[in-house]
Amino acid sequence: EDGYDLWLRYRPVPAEVRGVLQARARAIVAATPTTPVLQAAVAELQRGVQGMTGKAPALSTRLVPGALVLATPAQALAGLDVPWADLGREGWLLRSQKLQGRDVTVIAANSDAGLLYGSFAWLRAVQTGANLARLDQRSVPKVGLRLLNHWDNLDRHVERGYAGASLWDWWKLPDILDARYTDYARANASLGINGTVLNNVNSKADSLTAPYLAKAAALAGVFRPYGIKVYLSARFSAPRELGGLKTSDPLDPAVRAWWKAKADEIYKTIPDFGGFLVKANSEGQPGPQDYGRNHADGANMLAEALAPHGGVVMWRAFVYAPEAKDRAAQAFDEFQPLDGKFAPNVIVQVKNGAIDFQPREPFHPLFGAMPKTPLALELQITKEYLGFATHLVHLGPLFEEVLQADTHRGGTVARVVDGSLHGHKLTAVAGVANIGTDRNWSGSQFDQANWYAFGRMAWDPDLKAAAVAREWAAQTFTNKAASRDAIVDLMLASREAVVDYMTPLGLHHLMDTGHHYGPGPWVNDLERADWNPTYFHRAARDGIGFDRTRTGSNAVAQYAPALARLWSDPRTTPPELLLWFHHLPWDHAMPSGRTLWAELIARYDAGVASVDDMGRRWAGLRADIDPERHAEVTAYLAVQAREARWWRDACIAYFQSVSGLPLPAGTRPPAQGLEHYKSLRFGFAPGRG
Ligand code: BDP
Structure with missing residues (x-):
């Protein structure tokens, strides 16, 4: 398991599922001669079923019981009632039903591309544990x-x-x-x-x-x-x-x-x-x-x-x-x-x-x-x-x-x-x-x-x-509900975690020059003003944040008037966008009751804690994930835990040097002095422009 197969893994299913699946994929019925797109759909269905059950369904022209029927209006299959007009050019319908007296699964679309998408949708339904005897789904893309x-x-x-x-x-x-x-x-x-x-x-x-x-x-x-x-x-x-x-x-x-x-x-x-x-x-x-x-x-x-x-x-x-x-x-x-x-x-x-x-x-x-x-x-x-x-x-x-x-x-x-x-x-x-x-x-x-x-x-x-x-x-990873949901929780928490340990409260572009990987809030010597983190956070003795209201750049006025009004007032600006739109004193009172300075630090701490939590949740999943991928993710999470601290410490050290304020009681001081973080250099970072 090195991840090459992505979400199209088609691994063998447990014996009790195998029987059901085989009964629902005895053959593939499709128009002949097949076009290249239709062939791709058929080949994928065969590959999927082969992987999961050990036996690939054959392509058939006869409507056998248990068939997967790939249907377009052109075939005019007797007894098939599909709302073709609602499926558009690329949409599909999946339905388990009786057709000409046989139990089949219909995959219907107006085009071969639709059938291809419908075939993948059926494979997704199988892999996510849908009830194959009661399929009734349809989907049409909303974007062209x-x-x-x-x-x-x-x-x-x-x-x-x-x-x-x-x-x-x-x-x-x-x-x-x-x-x-x-x-x-x-x-x-x-x-x-x-x-x-x-x-x-x-x-x-x-x-x-x-x-x-x-x-x-x-x-x-x-x-x-x-x-x-x-x-x-x-x-x-x-x-x-x-x-x-x-x-x-x-x-x-x-x-x-x-x-x-x-x-x-x-x-x-x-x-x-x-x-x-x-x-x-x-x-x-x-x-x-x-x-x-x-x-x-x-x-x-x-x-x-x-x-x-x-x-x-x-x-x-x-x-x-x-x-x-x-x-x-x-x-x-x-x-x-x-x-x-x-x-x-x-x-x-x-x-x-x-x-x-x-x-x-x-x-x-x-x-x-x-x-x-x-x-x-x-x-x-x-x-x-x-x-x-x-x-x-x-x-x-x-x-x-x-x-x-x-x-x-x-x-x-x-x-x-x-x-x-x-x-x-x-x-x-x-x-x-x-x-x-x-x-x-x-x-x-x-x-x-x-x-x-x-x-x-x-x-x-x-x-x-x-x-x-x-x-x-x-x-x-796994279809076991508890483990799957634990993975999902971890994934969903991860976005807010990165916001918190990198750029909380509407801060942005604090990343170091060129590579954009680690922290560089102190950078202020780039050739263009708007490449510098200091341009974006505007931290100074008097406070922090980019004033985009009328007293500043007034960029907020580009939004609809109702929204511009909301975001022009710090009290009605959501905390997560606060410093995007406002330059506020360090002692600005936050909804949490903390000062802005204390809140900023609390967010950095929350980000670090959240990454630690992700690590713990992942560790708890060991039994349900293959060892190769489990170990790989574990190693990555350890790096992230270390680097979330790096981000937190470097940013707090820097912002403190600007605010001149003491750390709130109980705050862990940054592990190193500001000069250390500033001195770090990263040549050869991947992906440079
Ligand atoms: C920035 C990237 C730069 C891209 C540019 C773009 O740093 O490499 O060329 O956007 O989107 O995010 O054109």
């Missing part, structure tokens, strides 16, 4: 494009990657197709992920050259049977870099012609190519502003080139310039005025928060504020700011918190993202992948759960993190 974003470079370095090298072996492609590509596609299809952006948003123009397009086409060929399209990050300056043009000005006819020709070439090579993801005029990347144009000019030019082929442009809103008054306010200032100016096949991709994938941020103020523009949600699955793959932090609760946040503009972020609030058909959720060549794919066993939660919640943004974690734990 459910994509992974790989920040993978062509030399296989993964920016912010902590799971080894890039899966894509560009050098050996297109001739050599690693078997892992197929397993990657299976895992994604099992969650409903239907697209993948292969290369880093900090992209090289080379990805758009003929040799690299042939390589991408080879990957597309492996992914196609799993319903997954490939996309590429496009470098805005490609017309100059590759085309020899003097400019990449989006309003220049020659530039537009270059992109049109490039799009035509791409679709000749990859007929179902998904489209472009673009990071422009952000952190030094080229973009339309280099020519005095705006984001809409840039996005629309690419959209025009892709439109004849049905491709989309995902234009990122992650922008900030050094001169901005408040980095958190900038994306809104640049993008909100462009609402309604984007072409129909453009979707603006917005990170969950306005800074950058912190342990906690309020939802991005653009959600709800651009009604005329489809907005995609970008989540980070890889844990750049949450302890890499070393710390056990389950992101399901973070995803749920963002999706269920009420924009006070008529609905939650989920309703913006699924298009229902403003009536958009083009919808997307993107996750920055945490996948690499490590045997366990994600750098740690528990980081697989973040990939899993992302995929499931992209399909249905209203799924509860707890329910998704339960599914994952049952399939990945």
